[in-house]
Amino acid sequence: MAAPRDIHISDIDPYNLNEDVVDNIVAAALASSGCKTEKKEGCGSKNAIIATKARRQKMMVIGHRGSGMNLLQSSNNRMKFIKENSILALNAAGNFNLHFIEFDVQVTKDDCPVIFHDDFIFTKNKQGEITEERVTNLTLAEFLSYGPQREPANVSKPLFRKIKDGRIFEWKVQTDDHLCTLQQVFQNVNHSLGFNIELKFDNNIVYKQHQLVRVIQLVLQVVFRSAKNRPIIFSSFQPDAALLLRKLQSSYPVFFITNGGSEIYADTRRNSLDEAIKLCREHNLNGIVSEVTAILRNPGAIAEIKDQTKLHLITYGQLNNVPKVVYTQQLMGVDGVIVDLVEDITAAVSEFSNSVEESEGNLMEDIIQQKIQPDCSEQESPSLFKLTARI
Numbered sequence: 001m002a003a004p005r006d007i008h009i010s011d012i013d014p015y016n017l018n019e020d021v022v023d024n025i026v027a028a029a030l031a032s033s034g035c036k037t038e039k040k041e042g043c044g045s046k047n048a049i050i051a052t053k054a055r056r057q058k059m060m061v062i063g064h065r066g067s068g069m070n071l072l073q074s075s076n077n078r079m080k081f082i083k084e085n086s087i088l089a090l091n092a093a094g095n096f097n098l099h100f101i102e103f104d105v106q107v108t109k110d111d112c113p114v115i116f117h118d119d120f121i122f123t124k125n126k127q128g129e130i131t132e133e134r135v136t137n138l139t140l141a142e143f144l145s146y147g148p149q150r151e152p153a154n155v156s157k158p159l160f161r162k163i164k165d166g167r168i169f170e171w172k173v174q175t176d177d178h179l180c181t182l183q184q185v186f187q188n189v190n191h192s193l194g195f196n197i198e199l200k201f202d203n204n205i206v207y208k209q210h211q212l213v214r215v216i217q218l219v220l221q222v223v224f225r226s227a228k229n230r231p232i233i234f235s236s237f238q239p240d241a242a243l244l245l246r247k248l249q250s251s252y253p254v255f256f257i258t259n260g261g262s263e264i265y266a267d268t269r270r271n272s273l274d275e276a277i278k279l280c281r282e283h284n285l286n287g288i289v290s291e292v293t294a295i296l297r298n299p300g301a302i303a304e305i306k307d308q309t310k311l312h313l314i315t316y317g318q319l320n321n322v323p324k325v326v327y328t329q330q331l332m333g334v335d336g337v338i339v340d341l342v343e344d345i346t347a348a349v350s351e352f353s354n355s356v357e358e359s360e361g362n363l364m365e366d367i368i369q370q371k372i373q374p375d376c377s378e379q380e381s382p383s384l385f386k387l388t389a390r391i
Contacts, residue, residue, distance in 0.1 A: 025319075026328040029296045058362045059326065059349050060336030062196055063093030063101040064316065065117065068340030072161055072169035078341065083147075085115045086177035087188050094190040096346040100233065101189075102196035102338050105182055107215045112140040113182035113222055119202045121146055122160035122168060130160060130168055134202075140181070148176050182219065186226035194231035194367065196338070197223070198257070199245070201238040203265065212241050216248055223252075231367045235289050239269045243283050253286035253367065255314065260294020273301045280311050287312030287335070287363070292319045295334065302333050312363045314338060323348035335363035 066089030071079035082089045085103050093101050104117040120132045123146060135143065147159040159171040180188075185195075199219065201207060223232060235255040236242045245254045258276040269275045273295075276288050288305060292315040295301065305313045316338040319325045326337050326345055330352070339345040 023324075025296060026324050029299050029328055030331060058365070059330040059334070060100065060314070060363055061098040061342070061346050061349055062314070062336055062338045063090075063096075063098055063342045064338045064340045065103055066090040066101055067093045067342055069117070070161075070171070070173055072171060073163055073167065077174070080173045082175040083171075083173050083177045085117055087180055087185060088175060088177040090185065090189045090193070093342050094193045096342050097350055098193075098342065098346050100194040100196050100231070100336075102198060102235075103185065104198050104200045105219055106135050106200050107218050108138055108140045108143055109136065110139045111214075111218050113219045114140065114143055115180050115182060115185060116143075117200065118161065119200075120162065122162055123157040124160060132162070144179055146179060147171070148178050150178050182222045183226065186222065186230075191228075191230060194233070195227075196233045196235060199234065199236040199238070199241055201236070201241060203237070207238070207240065209240065209244070212238070212244055213248070216241065216244050220249055233367065237270065239267060239279055242279075242285060246283060246285055253312075255287045255289045255312070256280055256285055257289040257316075258294070259291040260298075262291060262293065273298060273305075277301070277305055277309055277311070281309045285311070287314065289314045289316060289338070291315065292317035292325065292329070292337075295329065295332075296325070299332055306333055306335075312336075312366075314363075321345065323352075327352050 065084035066086065067082050068079060068084065068089075070084045074080070082092055090101050090103065103115050105113050106116055107113050114135070116135050119134060119136075121135050121138070121143070122130055122132050125131055133142075145155065146157045149156045160168050161171050162168045182197075189195075197219070199215065201212075201215075232252040233255060234242075234245045234252055235257050236245065237257045239256065242254055242256045256276055256279055258270060258273060260276075261272045264271055269279050273288075273290060276290070279285065280288055288311055290313065295313075295315055296319070302313060305311045312335045313333075314336040315329060315334055318340070320337045320339045321341040321344065323345065326339070326349065329337060330349070337345065
């Protein structure tokens, strides 16, 4: 049976998967993790592979950029149903059985945290030319001028997106929405939903500490002012930002995000699961968010992350939209998955969760019951600035 690394996981289309390929991926991963497998009806899809010796673990499902990221180049209309990172998308995700929604935060030139994933924002000028601006070089008013407008009298700039291969697409979705600020998200998104706040930084910039502190400071001001009892997880791909998030506050868990080596960076802390584990262990972070293929290729890392270092583990990536792959991770002990197909995966997790006996304590309960998250009050906000002065 083929091991995951022999199947070229990165080339798989998760929306059009051959069932035998999926079975090979999950069986190889489970076998590597020490679980025995057998065929059984149910568990998210017909003839699913299940483990006869499973970890007992409740799975937390997190909506990616709300109800899923927009793949404008995809023929799958489900990836263009609703504008990602919008208030509509965040609230729509809350209609399903999940407890957290993930979204991306950057800070404008005039110090306002806003919700947007990409480093650059694109539009078309009157001459028909595509132009770009770095999001963090815009004022709030300039940022909000892209896309649909809340006030009909406002001038709207058409919104475009550049994908990794260089192609540019008009940002057309079935259900559009305005761009928004972090403050507006706190005010307008269902208060029962937890937030996974990812702080975004450009991979191609070497940030100085004062630049990172400024961004984190401004985000924390909004959080301390607005979160109240809402559960919060912070995360970032930027190692120093993750460490500063831990130094500048103790109220909310901080996770370091890694792609596990699928891309190589000048900062070696970003280049493998081993480096991510080391970073979290040495600096008292709460857990790792890993690209799912890194876990499927190396299931043994789960025991090191969870059992040896007592970290929590969440995964992301397009394979998390496949129920069998999510089920496999639940059996191996992964705490949570960030997904685009929120309706499908929450339904599948609900279906197969009955086959896994729950253990005492898990990430979802730890955060919701505030075992990780102490009571947060505005008293922490002044201490933020005292600590900043010493950094």
